Amino acid sequence: MLNTSTALDGAFRALSDPTRRAILERLSRGPASVSEIAEPLPMSLPAVHQHLQVLEECGLMEWEKKGRVRWCRLDRKGLAAAEDWVLNRRALWERRLDALGAHLAKDEEKRGGKA
Amino acid sequence: MKEPSVVHDTIVVKRTYRATPARIFRAWSVKEEMGWLGPGDVRWDTKILEQDFRIGGRRRMTFAAPGDVGYAEDCEYVDIVPDRRICFSETVKHGGVRISVSMVTIEFNPKGANAEVIVTEQAAFLDGGDTPAGRRQGWAGTFAKLDDLMGGTIQ
Numbered sequence: 001m002l003n004t005s006t007a008l009d010g011a012f013r014a015l016s017d018p019t020r021r022a023i024l025e026r027l028s029r030g031p032a033s034v035s036e037i038a039e040p041l042p043m044s045l046p047a048v049h050q051h052l053q054v055l056e057e058c059g060l061m062e063w064e065k066k067g068r069v070r071w072c073r074l075d076r077k078g079l080a081a082a083e084d085w086v087l088n089r090r091a092l093w094e095r096r097l098d099a100l101g102a103h104l105a106k107d108e109e110k111r112g113g114k115a
Numbered sequence: 116m117k118e119p120s121v122v123h124d125t126i127v128v129k130r131t132y133r134a135t136p137a138r139i140f141r142a143w144s145v146k147e148e149m150g151w152l153g154p155g156d157v158r159w160d161t162k163i164l165e166q167d168f169r170i171g172g173r174r175r176m177t178f179a180a181p182g183d184v185g186y187a188e189d190c191e192y193v194d195i196v197p198d199r200r201i202c203f204s205e206t207v208k209h210g211g212v213r214i215s216v217s218m219v220t221i222e223f224n225p226k227g228a229n230a231e232v233i234v235t236e237q238a239a240f241l242d243g244g245d246t247p248a249g250r251r252q253g254w255a256g257t258f259a260k261l262d263d264l265m266g267g268t269i270q
Contacts, residue, residue: 089215093128093234099151100232103142104134 010058011082019043020051024060027074034070119242126236136223136230137198143221144168144201153178160185170195174203184210190219199223205236214244 014020023037038048052072055061059078064071132139142148146166153161153176165175172192179185187208194202201221207214217238224231 089124089236089238090126090128093126093236096152097128097130097232097234099153100139100142101130101132103148103151104132104139107134107138 008081011060011078014054014058014060015082020055023051023055024074027061027072031064031071031073037072122240124238128234129231131226131229131231133229136225139230139232140198140223168192209244212244213241215240
């Protein structure tokens with residue numbers, strides 16, 4: 001039904017996590033080293049690494065080696081694909097009809113509550 | 116000023132709900148029931164300014180993600196068949212610039228105890244304003260939109 005590619009599915013799964021969104025937001029201000037990214041995050045370095053790996057695999061982030069330090073950089077192509085979908089008119093209707101479904105489901109909850 | 120351009124597209128989206136056509140029709144016609152008609156997330160600033168549900172009447176809405184200039188969606192109802200069909204013309208502006216004009220048809224079809232909703236939007240997208248490049252507001256706006264969306268109703 002949705003005209004989403006596998007890549008887009010991966011991107012949205014990656015974006016569904018608040019930590020990974022925070023990382024991307026940091027990277028939108030410019031490349032950063034792993035330790036810079038990890039610094040404000042309340043988790044271990046290996047956990048941060050795992051998040052970075054997910055972002056890299058789904059095409060939202062790229063590694064960049066400068067000297068002995070690995071830097072992370074936003075992959076704007078992957079992000080643009082996700083954004084195009086978000087701003088797409090069809091996607092707007094999909095979301096609206098999801099929301100309508102949630103609205104209608106409240107009727108059943110009310111009925112269930114009375115029974 | 117850039118060269119005027121038009122891109123036509125027809126969008127069809129269908130859903131089946133566990134509700135009667137009459138119940139769903141009400142969710143499309145009574146203002147108090149129409150909160151779901153925002154862009155899909157309650158944290159977008161969404162306002163229904165007018166909902167005058169009769170042929171020739173208007174529905175006016177605005178919605179904006181944090182950091183974005185926002186959209187204005189103006190509709191005029193052109194055909195209403197109670198519990199079965201609503202047709203309206205729709206103009207969408209982004210930051211005051213008209214980006215699309217459309218004809219939208221909503222059909223409510225009984226399917227046993229359920230009902231199928233078919234949304235058909237026949238749109239003319241104007242001057243590239245609704246293309247990804249035209250809509251892109253810089254990355255701050257993008258993250259606000261993505262963050263709102265992902266933190267919101269989508270599953």
